[in-house]
Amino acid sequence: MIDVNELRNGVTFELDGYLYKVIDYSHNKPGRGKATIRTKVRDLRTGTVIEKTFNSGDRVQNVRLDYRQAQFLYEDGGIYYFMDNETFEQPALDASSLGDAVQYLIEGLDVKLTFNGTEPLDIDLPTAVELKVIESEMAVKGDTATGANKSVTVQTGLKVTVPLFVEKGDTIRVDTRNGASITRVCVFDPDLIMITPAGTECPYYYQDFHRGRALQECHLIEKTPGGGRYSPELCGRCEVPLIVRANACDHMLLEGRVASGIFGIGRRVKVRAYCSRALQEVKEPEIGCGQCHLEFPVFEISPESE
Template sequence: MVSTSDFKTGLTIALDGQIYVILEFLHSKTARSGALVTTKLRNLRTGGIIEYTFKSGDKVEKAHIDRVSMQYLYANGDMHVFMNMETYEQIEIPAERIEYELNFLYEGLMVDINLYGEEIIGVNLPEKMVVEIKETVPGVKGDTKTNALKDAWLASGFLVKVPMFVDTGDKIIINTTTGEYVSRA
């Protein structure tokens, strides 16, 4: 159990049968009522964000999330197979659980799988990855004054905005959290 006075950003808690991570929290005190802790929580199962207010001193169950390093192997229909490189145990995750992450997954990539007990909560990609541009629109010469960006597509079909000098076949570094261009590789 963890008290509201011990809340911090990134803490995982179990509340009403769901698992949440604390995105923001604010301790406040009014003259009439006792102190309150207003939080913004992300549901780790659905990805939804809610606001929840606790009374100061309330205790909630801490959710212990394990991270296991695994290698992405292949897609098997709608399921995606990952293998623990130490135990050689394989798990399958449905495509709808990792839709965004599929834009960056490729065979052999090492990722962290988040587990709550035996339940698979999600996949953590490396924060920055080197990817290849499969297709891009031609840049307009001389348009460098405005820091102009153009559309580029990865092999997965993911659209990213890149500077005018990036061409088809170039390797770039992309931030997987935001899906934005960082630099050339």
């Protein structure tokens, strides 16, 4: 048994035969009388969200749960199937049990499954997921009346508020705790790599001089919020070509912002790297996060038998 004063968001307990997970918690102390603990809890078997109030000193049954790493496979008729990374079993949960988590589930997403014995109950999502924009409101140039934001719909059906520069087809990183957009993700086409003005190959550089055109762009700077204004001389001091040659990890995401030196002299591209799998900033992008490469298979060549 645990005291209700120990309840916090995310804690699971049993009461009257039901398993509840705390999703909101507040401690209230009136001027006189006992303190009360108000909670909003979700029934882990039905997905129903209800409010429960306890008096200070009340106790509830604590629950021992197991957690396993898993991967989301697919949805069929409101049932969501996952694969246990160790046993390769495929436990399933219905939409009502998962609640709002279904708005972030995409094929291949790594999650943590919660079990009560052999019964799957719930999942823990990564802090952020990357979702593709499939519908976008029309942005009016110069419109700042709404704080320069608009609403878009991503591939799971979730509606997200984003800056005006986000367009249909873009990929955005969304916080699973509150549904807020964190940043736009720059995704490049590896089959379209051009030579920069500095003479290096870069998957983010694009140029078009066909029939009198004079177009030179950096899609990394363009897709990065607040990236700044690109000019061809920036390629001469840019680290991105070296980074992408040294580290081809699919989970590494780059952002590029133009930084100016003193009095605007010495403009350069400041590169920031992020691992979408480890959910952390990568300090040395040429090397990686130190986690993803551990998953690569190691091949050993044994000497030929005599």
